[in-house]
Amino acid sequence: MHHARDMAAGAALLAASLLAAAAAAQTASEGLSPTLANIKSTHVVRLGYRESSPPFSFLDQSNRPIGYSLELCEAIMEEIGVEVDDANLRIDYVKVTSDDRIPAVVQGKIDLECGSTTANAERAKQVAFSPLIFVAGTKLMVPKTSSVSGATDLKGKTVVVTKGTTNEQAMHNVDKKLSLGLNIVVTPDHEQSYQMLVDGKADAFATDDILLYGLIARHKSQDKFRVVGDYLSYDPYGIMYRKGEPQLKDVVERAFRKLGTGRDLIPLYNKWFVARLPSGERLNVAISPQLEEAFKALDDNEGTSN
Structure with missing residues (x-):
């Protein structure tokens, strides 16, 4: 009889611990910011891409989205995987245009916008931006x-x-x-x-x-x-994501610090701006002093968050 009672107690204990684990997992995902919680539950990161913004974000010959900004987004996605404890996140590519990219971020249609978007004060009222990825005009x-x-x-x-x-x-x-x-x-x-x-x-x-x-x-x-002509505007680019999510901001900035510390940013830049593109052409645009400084600053700020 004791044996059956022990088994029943053991089963009850197991059930209780499973319930506790499920509750803890629930709490953990509830503790995530909205974007990260959604990624954790769907196992998908939605990346906004552009069809014709080479070399940042464009379609290759087989109509696959590729580019410098998309590679940066993939690095952020790896860091998101660490944050939500899921090493097998999938990408859902969502096409955006210059006109609908900001609403797509604000309305939650995409998680990261991987294009050629200028980070300015006006736009920062609606969305958040990664550290600098390029300087144009x-x-x-x-x-x-x-x-x-x-x-x-x-x-x-x-x-x-x-x-x-x-x-x-x-x-x-x-x-x-x-x-x-x-x-x-x-x-x-x-x-x-x-x-x-x-x-x-x-x-x-x-x-x-x-x-x-x-x-x-x-x-x-x-x-x-x-x-x-001369520059008619100054346009610093960034990756866009939803505003008001400090946890997502930390993940994005951590991804950039890792790239900066690993000295990965300049080789990545050279791959898309200096070397021959997968589509065969070459831009041959050397990195600007401002951008090189910004990349080096990411490495110098290792461990600090601004």
Whole structure:
């Protein structure tokens, strides 16, 4: 009889400890910030990508999203895996555009936006940004035969910009400041803006210099177009994620500190900006002194969080 009683007590104890473990797991996931809790329960990280922002985020020949920003997001995803104790998280790629990328983050349609997004004070009211991943600025792409060598030559001309970009705002500012009487036309994506120039429907395409170089390289159109003028804006890029989640912020910054300490950032930069891209072309854009400093600072700040 004692034996049966002991077994029953043992079973009750086992059931109680299983319940306690389940409750502890529940509490643990409840203790996670909303984005991390959702990732833990679904085992999926949703990465927002762009179709035509080489080399940051674009489609390869087999229509797979690739790029520098996506590799940085994968490093953040590894760190998320550590945080939620799941080494086998899956990626769900979600296409975003310049215009819908911020709502996609705010509304929880994506967890990380891995594109070519400028981190500025205006946007920081709605979303959070990773440490600096690149420094760009608005310049103009014009046909090689064009006499335009800067903003002042655009008087009365048509300039195409991509909707929802900082470049759109920059061109309106330049237009006002220099009284150029510009005709500013807008398209939904960089590829369409580029096509407007190809089709002769615009005199110039204004966007970040690095994206212009990327499009020229991708279309092998070095003999047709050139990038001209002074910088018309300053655009520091970051990876976007949801604001108001300190735990997610810690994970993102920890991922960047690990990359900085492991000296992985400059080789990663060189892979996408200096070496030949998987799609065959080469941008050959050396790292800027500001970006190199920012990467080194991540290593110097090891163990500190700002």
